[in-house]
Amino acid sequence: MRVSVSSISLVATIARAQQLFITTTGYSERPQCTQSPASPSYYFQPFSFTLNDTVRYATSVPSPTSTxxxxxxxxxxxxxxxxxxxxxxWGSYVPEHTAINATDTDDPYGQAAWSSLWHNVKLDNYTTTGLYSTTVSPTPIPSSELVLPPKDYFxxxxxxxxxDDFIFGVAGSAAQVEGAVALEGRGPTIQEKLVNLTRPKNYVTAENYFLYKQDIQRLAxxxxxxxxxxxxxxxxxxFALPGTPVNQEGIQHYDDLINAVLDAGMQPIVTLIHFDSPWTFVSSDNVTATPDFGYYNGGYQNETFVDAFVNYAEIVLSHYADRVPIWVTFNEPWLYSFNFAGANNVIHAHARVYHFYHDVLKATGKMGIKFNDNFGVPRDPENPGDVRAANRFQEIYLGLFGNPIFLGKQYPDAVLQTLPGAKPLSKKELHYISNTADFFGIDPYTATSVSQPAEGIDDCVANHTAANSLWPVCVVGETTNVYxxxxxxRAQSYVYITPTYLREFLNYLWNTFRxxxxxxxxxxxxxxEAEKELPDQLFDTPRSIYYLSFMSEILKAIHEDGVxxxxxxxxxxxxxxxxxxYAQQFGMQVLNHTTQQRYFKKSFFDLVDFVGTRQSSA
Structure with a gap:
């Protein structure tokens, strides 16, 4: 066949005008397809409508015969x-209804002193009254609430x-679900004040303090x-400090809650502090002061904090360690440490509690600490500067705590050379702190694309000014890749569905902190989601995709990477x-804030089914 010069010219013109998508490594593989493609055949058959609903009926879980x-x-x-x-x-504090007229004004920890704790916080637009004032007895879960939703196609x-020993469960925190913040002897925390500075808060939240038995039954x-x-x-x-009275109502509440969890056939996991430091530790500070790192002033840098936290932890552990298999000392401490002194106090307090748990109580459960870190991956893995930036990202967020606690190693140079007041730990301190965690807790919601700042990392470190928004991490974090x-x-906020980055992150954690x-x-x-009608909130396919893809990558990390x-x-x-x-809804149940009614979302069914079908005992 002869091709004319004019034909070749025409082809070249078309190629210049239109880019063709042709992969350089081949199109996506389908490893599940092991048979040769079959040729179709066409035929008629009788037609009928079919509708199949699969119903999961709620059954009572018998109380364990032994604990x-x-x-x-x-x-x-x-x-x-x-x-x-x-x-x-103590009693309860209800603004404009609770008069501080107790006769025990000479008692530094009496009713008058307790009421003054709340009075002195001076909360504006404070509301605390919900639908309930006592624990609600649970009722059976109707089978109509447990009908499986339609499956997603893929x-x-x-x-x-x-x-067999894989831990699967759900999590929440007291400040975010309990409510009853000034009832039955509870003292004020930094959370009531922090949110009150910017907007009125519905302090009722989910009223889990009174509805915990029903909530536990729903989860079971x-x-x-x-x-x-x-x-x-x-x-x-x-009153927070050592030597101050213990709230008997609080002790009894969590005793009942833990027993309710066990009676429902579940296991409790307890975190000792989840962003809700007692107000005592920051009451004399400017709560909105700009931290050296993190979000807020959690009071961790206070000179009384370590002894006070250890005393609180000892009281809680002595009451409940016999029945709780897993403990977390601090939740995401980087965000509330405020400065190096705060982080240093967290590390020492954690180590002391760990030694009390294992060395003094001789407890056989697990104790760890839990960190935030949206995994920093190099924006361009082929760029050495971006790789350096990613390593620094991890050192600042995780190495600060992880080096001494898990490896018995000194603070990273990135920490010592950046944070004001940072100083090395002594050999004696490192020996005491080393290996004081049975697991590395991580909250890997998403990932971050990381690169060096335009002026370079070293210049950024030296430029500790209010105008330098990148300090102290001194890397550029983005949500787009190099292309x-x-x-x-993307979700509503900072969360992007990044399952393959999760697998890489798990590899990093396991192989770095061992x-x-x-x-x-x-x-x-x-x-x-909050603006949608209830049926659309319930059918939350993007959340299902997030959970199932993340869990799939966890399985790959376990089986293919040895993590x-x-x-x-x-x-x-x-x-x-x-x-x-309340606009950012992370829940697997919809909450009606007026009636306190809960509704299971599709993602809850999908996640439970994913795990259940992948358990050896299933």
Whole structure:
């Protein structure tokens, strides 16, 4: 065949006018397709409408005939406490209804002193009254609420199972779901004040303090095995400091809650502090002062903080360590440490509590600490500067705590050379702090594309001014890759669906800190969900995609990469207060804030089914 010069010219012109999408490595593979493609045949057959609903019926979970114990009971553990606890009870504080007219004004911890704690915080637009004032008895979950939703067309195709001891559950925190903030002896925390500075808050939240038995039954009916919650320090010790009275109502409440979890056939996971430091530690500071790093002043840098936290932890552990298998000391401490002194105090306080738990109580459960870090990946993995930026990102966020606690290693140079007042730990300190965690807790909601600042990292470090928004991390964090694509499908806020980055992150954590990894939180706020009608909120396919893709990558990390991931806790079991508003709904249940009614979302069913079908005992 002869081709004319004019024909060749025409082809060249078309090629210049239109870019053709031709992959250089071949189109996507389909490894699940092992048979040769079959030729179709066409035929007629009788037609009929079919409608198949699969119903999961709620059944009562029998109370366990025996409960495993992990530490001595309180009657034996109390002898190990640093201070002799004295218990008492106080009333409730309702603004403009509670008069401080107690006759015990000479008692530094009496009713008048307790009421003054709240009075002196001076909260504006404060509301606390909800629908309930006492614990609500649970009712059976109607089978109509447990009808499986329609499946999404595409789904995971893996054939892996979770290890037999894999921890799967759901998580929440006291400040975000409990409500009852000034009731039954609870003292004020920084959270009430922080949000009150910017907008009125509905302090009722989800009223879990009174509805916990019903909430636990709902979770058990869905097949959840682990329930993670936090205990507010200020509900146990309203005056916060060692030697002050213990709130008997608070002790009794969490005793009942833990027993309710066990009776429902689940296991409790307890966090000792989740952003809700007692107001005592910041009451004399400017709560809105600009931190050296993180978000807010959690009071961790206060000179009384370490001894006070250890005393609080000892009281809680002595009461509940016998029945709780897993403990978290601090939730995401980077965000509230405020400065280097705060982070340093966190590390020392954590180590002391760990030694009390294992060395003094001889407890056999697990204790760890949980961090925030939206994994910093190099924007261009072939660019050495971007790789350096990603390593620095991890050192500042994780190495600060991880080096001494998990490796017995010194603070990273990036920390010592950047943070004001930073100083090395002594050999004695490192020996005491080293290996004081049984798991590395991480909250890997999403990823961050990281590169060097235009002026370079070193110049950024030296430029510690208010105008330098990149200090102290001194890297550029973005949500697009080097080609301008978003790193994943975006949620309402900072969360992008980034499952493959999660797998890479788990590899980094396991191979860097050499400790089993617990995914302590992960979740997804569907864009604009709060403005949708109830049926559309319930059918939350983007959240299902997020959870199932993340869990699929966890399985790959376990089976293909040898990473020891001990569990994953979904955030959150209900739409809650996300430290500022209710618009960002992370929950797997819709919450009607007026009636307090809960509704299961599709993602809850999808996640439970994914895990259940991949358990050896299923």
């Amino acid at each position: 495993q114990t992990y530490a001595p009971p309180y009657s034996k553990a109390v002898k190990h406490l640093s201070t002799n606890p004295v218990t008492t009870t 789904g995971p195709t893996d054939c892996y199972n979770f290890p 009916s869905m097949g959840v095995k682990y329930y993670s919650f936090s205990i507010p320090w200020a509900r146990i010790l309203p 301008g694509w978003n790193i994943g499908y 400790t089993p990894v617990l995914v302590g939180e992960f979740g997804y706020p569907v864009f604009g 020891h991931v001990i569990g994953a806790l979904a955030w959150s079991w209900v739409d809650n207060w996300e430290f500022g508003d």
